[in-house]
Amino acid sequence: MEGKIRNCYTNNLDNYSFDKTKCLKCIHNSSNFDLFAEGGGSGKCTNKKCLSDKQTAYLVEQAQAVALADSKLTFIGEQYSHDNEATQIIKKGGYEFKNVQTYNLNSYPTAPTEPQASEYKKPEDYDKAQEKYGKQQERYEKESQELETLKEQGKIRVYAKIGDSNVRMYYKEVATKDTKTNEQLISDLKAKKVRNTEIAKEKTAGDIKELLRTDELPKSEFTPAEEQAMYFFMLDKLRRSHYKTIGLKENDYYGLTDEKKQEIVANLTEEQKTVIRRDYLYSHLTERTNTVSGVQGGMMLAFATQHLPEKTATIEAQYTEEYGKKNARLDERIAGLKEAEKKAKADAKAKKAEQTTKTEKAPKTAEKAVKKEANTTAPKSETTKPKGKEQSKATQSEKKEAKPTPQADKVLIVGVPKAQPQADAVAV
Incomplete structure (x- = not known):
């Protein structure tokens, strides 16, 4: 359990490159309180906050040093990952960062580590390690010098990435057409400086607008500075016919600059203030007002009636x-x-x-027409009536003929006699 605690909850100081002189006697160094501590190492730190602060300070110092040594150097930023604390400090320091993927770059050579005699049991092993170190150091210095020459010639661009344990250097070859002289680089850097100043002011303005929008302003008295600012904006609505009233000259008719407006509002008389306020009111009363029946139109009519009553009445x-x-x-x-x-x-x-x-x-007319048609088509003996006595006799005769005979309702069956051949022959 004790070994697990040492490995998991302490930090090996040998893994860090900062100056550990103060750590050798620190009470948080495991070598100074652990009875089972083994020699040969710097110990382990149990104070994570102190260790992190020391490492961050070391990384910031190293980053500032490489940036100071090369004015053309650019730091590599991380587009999608979280920046460590040292990187955040360097960014706030105003150093240039670019989102460049390290797999597109070449790594700078790393200086070899000099062997320590205490690490070797045999002197001959140490001597061999020293010889190997000498060759590695010579190769490192040669490669570094070549890269330095290429950098001075503008043939490579140098980058630095702030890691968690050290600052690593990278480079990338630059095409001939992209090579710039120092004068061109100075011009570019000056342009960036100007743009940085503009960006600072733009971001300041953006944050201040957001502050004024979200925070409640105090209910204090209206200050003279606020009154000047109010008249500054009102001057945009000043009519040209009133320019002379506030001391403007003929040349000012064609452009009223912000500087000129600021100069005017600093020394306004009461009469000039009235003219400016009234022109401002006139501008808003007449702008997009198409009828006097609305609220704004009614205010415009009242304004005109107040100041020009006779002419307003004539128009009405x-x-x-x-x-x-x-x-x-x-x-x-x-x-x-x-x-x-x-x-x-x-x-x-x-x-x-x-x-x-x-x-x-x-319907009645149709019924009469039917009867008339029926009378027209009936037999003449039936429809023609005798006149006078003849009509009476005829009527009586018709009545007699109309009387049925007693046997009229009976059917008589008459027998037919059998035919006689001889009689028939004679008849023929």
Whole structure:
């Protein structure tokens, strides 16, 4: 359990490159309180906060040193991962960062670690390690010098990445067409400097606007500075005819700069303030106002009546009379149309009643027509009546003939005699 605690909850100081002189006697160093601590190492730190602060300070110092040594150096940023604390500090320090993938870059050579005699049991092993170290150091210095020459010639671009344990260097070859002289680089850097200043002001403005939008402003008295700012913006609505009133010259008619406006509002008289306020009010009363019947239109009418009563009354009277006459003619037409509509309805009603009457008489007329047709087609003896006594006798004769005989309702069966051949022969 004790070994697990040492391995999991302590940090090996040998894994860090910062100066550990103070750590050798620190109470948080496991070598100073662990009875089972083994020699040969720097120990393990049990104070994570102190260890992290020391490592961050070391990384920041190293990053600043490489940036100072190479004015063209660019730091590598991480687009999708979280920046460590040292990287955040360097970013806030204003150093340039670019999101570049390290697999597209070449690594700078790493300096070899010099062997320590205490690490070897045999002197001959140490001597061999020293010889190997010497060759590695010579190769490292040669490669570093070559890269330094290429960097001075502008043939490579150097990058630095701040890791968790050290600052690693990278480089990338630059095409000939992309190679820039120092003068060109200085010009680019000056342009970046100007742009950085602009960005700082833009971001400041953005955050201040958000602050004013979200935070409640105090209910304090309106200050002279606020009043000047108010008149500064009101001057945008000042009519050209009033420029002389506030001391503007002929040349100012064609452009009122912010600097000139700031100079004006710092020394306004009460009369000038009234002119500016009134022009500002006039501008908003007349802008997009198309009728005097609305709220804004009513305010405009009241404003005009207050300051120009006679002319305003003349305008009102002119259009009241003109369109009053037009409305009178329209009223006459409306009355005529109403009368015509009334007459049309009465005619329609009368016509409907007439049609109803005709519909009711139609069956009777049809019945008479049928009877008339029947009389026309009947036999003359039946339809013609005798006149006078003849008519009476004829009627009596018809009545007698009409009387049925007593046997009229009986059926008589008559027998046919058998044929006689001889008689028939004679007859033929």
